Amino acid sequence: MSAASRGKPHSTSDGRPRLTVLSGPSGVGKSTVVAHLRKAHPEVWLSVSATTRKPRPGERHGVQYYFVQDEEFDKHVANGELLEWAEFAGNRYGTPRRAVLERLEAGEPVLLEIDLQGARLVRQSMPDAQLVFLAPPGWDELVRRLTGRGTEKPEVIERRLKAARTELAAESEFDTTLVNTSVEKVSAELLALMGIS
Numbered sequence: 001m002s003a004a005s006r007g008k009p010h011s012t013s014d015g016r017p018r019l020t021v022l023s024g025p026s027g028v029g030k031s032t033v034v035a036h037l038r039k040a041h042p043e044v045w046l047s048v049s050a051t052t053r054k055p056r057p058g059e060r061h062g063v064q065y066y067f068v069q070d071e072e073f074d075k076h077v078a079n080g081e082l083l084e085w086a087e088f089a090g091n092r093y094g095t096p097r098r099a100v101l102e103r104l105e106a107g108e109p110v111l112l113e114i115d116l117q118g119a120r121l122v123r124q125s126m127p128d129a130q131l132v133f134l135a136p137p138g139w140d141e142l143v144r145r146l147t148g149r150g151t152e153k154p155e156v157i158e159r160r161l162k163a164a165r166t167e168l169a170a171e172s173e174f175d176t177t178l179v180n181t182s183v184e185k186v187s188a189e190l191l192a193l194m195g196i197s
């Protein structure tokens with residue numbers, strides 16, 4: 001496989017599947033890959049984050065995200081309810097802590113799709129987590145995908161591309177890199193990394 005693996009076993013010493021974190025620049029295809037993977041393997045539990053971003057057409061509360069107001073997000077932070085949170089391109093995003101810990105405790109494979117800052121925080125608080133970086137085949141293709149998705153205004157695309165330069169420079173912090181040339185291929189690679197086939 002084309003994974004550049006800096007290697008970690010699939011499970012912790014007590015045999016439980018480890019938490020897997022998928023990160024990568026906006027527009028690289030994270031959501032597309034995860035949706036494809038979960039169609040074939042619905043047992044992979046994907047954390048639903050809270051965000052202050054407005055829903056895109058077709059996005060539903062409780063499915064892609066919990067869409068919340070600033071005040072509610074503040075409360076989640078103040079109450080320690082988030083495993084991690086970060087500000088990304090003008091909005092806040094955070095992972096509800098309890099649901100993730102419960103699923104891990106139950107021995108289920110758990111996947112987080114979060115940004116670089118969040119991945120770094122998870123690494124600090126849960127050193128057993130497996131960090132996977134999804135990379136584009138090239139810069140121009142990333143721009144094409146982000147622009148082609150048609151969900152953001154030009155100034156938001158600019159902010160996201162600026163963040164992408166920082167994220168791409170941090171690739172070596174991850175345990176493994178997968179290059180998203182083909183959704184099918186990269187989904188299979190990610191499943192293999194999670195110890196599922």
Ligand code: ADP
Pocket residue numbers: 024025026027028029030031032033145146148149180181182183
């Ligand atoms: P992200 O979740 O990383 O922000 P998306 O999953 O929304 O990215 O994908 C961004 C765009 O790229 C979408 O229009 C999607 O259909 C497209 N895309 C995703 N993966 C591929 C791929 N392997 N080849 C071509 N286009 C892709």
Ligand code: 5GP
Pocket residue numbers: 023024025026030049050053084085086088093094095113114115116117118119
């Ligand atoms: P989008 O607005 O495109 O859905 O997401 C923007 C970025 O926020 C993506 O990199 C996505 O992975 C990240 N993100 C989504 N949920 C979370 C979260 O709970 N925490 C963090 N740190 N990042 C998140």
